[in-house]
Amino acid sequence: MCTVDIKKSQGDSGYLIVSLSGELNKKVVRDIRDKIVGVIRSSRYVENVTVDLSDVNLIDTAGVALLVLLCQHVKSKGGTFRVVHPQDRVRRVFKLAQLEEFLTVENGNRQ
């Protein structure tokens, strides 16, 4: 089970904050992708996307692949992408996949 909360900035500033919680795995990735991409496409433009993972306690490689896909999409439009507050367990998966730098992973667990 994974929930997603997406906050768009007011006006034309182009900020998007995606807060995920639960388990980001292959069972939910298609739905989560569709929701996020739907918001990005319906926006006038999205320059900066921040994905907050502080409430994600498990991630598999499908979840990591989703973040890579979003990162590619945003960067190809000239925007910036970052992942913030991953729990240690989640961060270890990024490290194994050697994607901490590509995904601009920042800060440890917020708690």
Add this chain to the structure above:
Amino acid sequence: MKMETGSNDSKALISVRHLNSFYGRKQALCDVSFDIEARRIFVIMGMSGCGKSTLLKHLIGLKKSPPDTVWINGEDVSKWGHREWNDYWLRIGVLFQNGALFNSMTVGQNIALPLTVHTNLPQDIIEIMVEMKLHMVGLSGTAHLMPSQLSGGMRKRAGLARALAMDPEILFVDEPSSGLDPITAAALDELLITLKEVFSMTLVVVTHELESAFKIGDYMIVMDRGRIIASGTPEEIRQMPDSRVQQFLNRRPDEEQRDYDSYISRLCKVKRR
């Protein structure tokens, strides 16, 4: 280890009790019992032909187990039907000795296959996952190649990438180091340990490579002629005085093979024609 007959109170992920296994009339496993705890690396060791691979076949459902001998998550697998086995097979990954890739598919297609068949993941996500798995096993940039274009060691690693495709809860690995150079084999050992730690994966590794077994194993059994002759942590195994265990650990061939006199004696018994 608990060794009850006909019941299983163990909290282990996999329990085996008094398992006997046959190929026709030839007995391959004799009274085999052990527990595999979750999130550990369990190593099955022994010389060629000792029953390691047969045991693996029982654990992954390629060989039928008699009632009350193999439990997975507390369930007697002899009672499982197609649905239960299919659910189990979706939760496990298996690296066979030869890699077992489909030769008519590219490496990338081989790895993507279980994801395409068993999940609703979009193709773009699957392609990224394939590249990630290949990178993890040190085969970045080979997705477009055919298995026939890979060396034996590369095929083995591609097989591991496919076994990891579904992020399995349990990974079964048959002889991970065979056919690999020492550096690649060491890197593979490190990867197996990392998988356990990062994904809380349970690994069951069949090997006759001592160095690798003692490096990665949390718990191990040593088999000889279908029987378990020793079980314990790597340290406990090292300390065991049993002559057959020490013979295996010290890589000494069977005395029988070294007995020159009995060899000559057998030669002399051959009747002249």
